Amino acid sequence: MNDIVELDLPLLLPDVGDQSDRCLRRLERSLQGMEGLDEVHLITPDDDSPIRLCLHVDRAVTSVGDVRRAARSAGAEITKRFGHVLWDVSGITHSRRARSVAEALRRQPGVVEAEVTLSLVRVEYDRMDIAEGALRNALADLGVRVDAALRSEKGPLDAPVVTQPSTAGQVASGEKDAPHDDEHAHGGPFGERSEIIFAVTSCVLWAAGFAAELGGLLPESALTTVFIASGLFGGFFTVREAIQGVRNGRFEIDFLMLVAAGGAALLARWEEGALLLALFSIGHALEGYAMGRARRAIEALSELAPPTAIVRRGNQESEVPVEELVVGDVVVVKPNERIPSDGFVLAGTSSVDEASLTGESIPVDKQPVDDPADAAERPRDVRKESRLFAGTLNGSGQIDLQVTRLAADTALSQMATMVREAETNASPTQRFTNRFERVFVPSVIVLAVAVLLGGPLLGASWSEAFYRSMSVLVAASPCALAIATPSAVLAAVARAGRLGVLVKGGGPLENLGTLRAVAFDKTGTLTEGRPRLTDVVPAERSSEDELLRTAIAVERRSDHPLAAAVVRDGLERLGTDDVPAATDVRSITGRGVSGAVEGEEVYIGNVALFEERGRLDPAVRAAAEELLQTGRTIMIVGRGSRPLGVLGLMDTAREGAEEMILQLREMGVERAIMISGDHQLVADAIAEEIGLTDAWGNLMPDDKVDAIEKLREAETLVAMVGDGVNDAPAMATATVGIAMGAAGSDVALETADVALMGDKLLTLPVVIGLSRRASRIIKQNLYLSLGIVALLIPATLLGFVGIGPAVVFHEGSTLVVVANALRLLRYEHR
Structure with missing residues (x-):
């Protein structure tokens, strides 16, 4: 056994x-x-x-x-053996630099996986081969500084700890990190601004040299010196990236630019070589600035919570850092102040603006909990009207908050960390472009060599062939292609976070933008999840009083939403709380519940339960079927060998459900399906009311997984919308799992691909609309970047475009791509 x-x-x-x-x-x-x-x-x-x-x-x-x-x-x-780190870093100013750092980390012995973005490094490593200190050293050698540990070895969401990278040669374990040379940590003598300062200096020098040349103000030797100085400033960071790329066994775009600039210098075309490096460096710097806007939009989430809180301990009130709050502390929140921690209202009433977390613009009225002790013991069961979240804005009333989560564990903190971590999850398009670049860049080098060797054979001089070859290197460099997808994904994830939606990376974002079918759980998603007892039909040898008393006795011991409705509304009908106690209450999965009342066996459940037991009275069956025809959820009650009757319950559609379905249909979602464990007739009634295309009822939990698999076979891309807890298996099977009302739910945040922090259904069309806009922008960026390359390559091969115009088009297309992606930061759903 x-x-x-x-x-x-x-x-x-x-x-x-x-x-x-x-x-x-x-x-x-x-x-x-x-x-x-x-x-x-x-x-x-x-x-x-x-x-x-x-x-x-x-x-x-x-x-x-x-x-x-x-x-x-x-x-x-x-x-x-295996360690995991998630570090907040600085010193990475553009996506190619991030990719170069990731490649360098993956080449370290013992690194299982490494993902790097403009501000995050995530590494899984084998401690038998490498220590955390060695990883810090490797980053320091690359000019990347670790600013904070967002995920430490103690758990998934520990409070950020400010750190400094260890110096080379320091023992990896057991030693404190020593301060690191600022020039090394930030990558230049002017700290984080080094690249933009060098780029601007390069451009100014080139412009001064060009103006002096036009006016005949300087001799040739002096002009050459000015252009060389411009190239040195412009190529400083490019040289570093190119060397790192070659060390990693890859020829990156930076390498192509250096070769082209060097070629121009060999031909004594100092002006064009300097222009190439000046524009390339300023393009990098502006790209980093633009991408920084998206990063700052994400970082702003974690800054919403106030740094301090007023804590009442005994009769004393004192201001303390939010990191020092402990579970059970009572915090005084004054009018128009931001709430410092997750918890519940202990005293006072007010309205709270939760838009920063849930995206819902209408303030929510808050009132104290009925039983503070029970709320402290079961904080996730506290009703919405009494729950408070860090970072939300208090209204005009003063309230007392009892803390239920540490600062590092609040819904806001978890969301901010996960949104930033989502940057490390590459989208399918991004992975494709990365693979494309690995093949394309070496192909460009081969093409340039072919032009160089083939030119003289076709009658061109060696210098003409060499210059044309260098022009091809510039024209074919896919800078815009490299940034096309990550810029759009970063901006869209940032905007979604501001709308109260957690999107875990480019994969879910792109899939949301192309799906044509959405499946919904019924209870708590499309419906309120608070059914009402609408019908009480006693059997021939029973009474309404006996039926209700027996049902209430057993259902009091159950935590199912239907049980709560039976108890709440049944007691109201009886007008008394004089109900016997039930014992030995057990759940029967997918069927109902059993127990004992006053020594008699009691069963409460659906038709299938009583058919299996062979105790379904024909009159009771008829009453149950009649209620089912009207869309009721039925509960048959039997006591001993007697049927007591049928209870009919009805769940109501959530506010905005019908409008949400209508908006999805207008956006191109062709199928909206409800999957439910309720009777098919109940599912049909809800579906007709809301406007769904399909309703699949009578589904056991395992059947819901099968239903999603069937739907994926028919539609390929399918989203599953549920509460992120008991719908987790079906959500995991879907292309994209979407959790509703995820604020305060650790399981929902962890299991879903997309988490709607609030429970407002109309947020779903917003995020799908954002994803569709992001998909369009990604395609626009790809078409533009590839189109520019496709036009410039033949133009340079035929000699119509030289290095100067090629680099102008090259860098111009990169900036256009980034600017196009940043439009997502201002996305508004209409």
């Missing part, structure tokens, strides 16, 4: 941040061969508790204790 053992993953793998981490697979593989262990898999609980590892143990072969010890030992071994 098998026993099932469930172990919380944070206890086994404390360093793992989410379900995509490779260490989860490593843990599963390490246990699968264990004798007496029949099955190993992950499960997502139906609440905000941690993901668990489920072990099916054959106790005839081994003991549960041995399996627990083996799992803990395997987890400890994996945790000991």
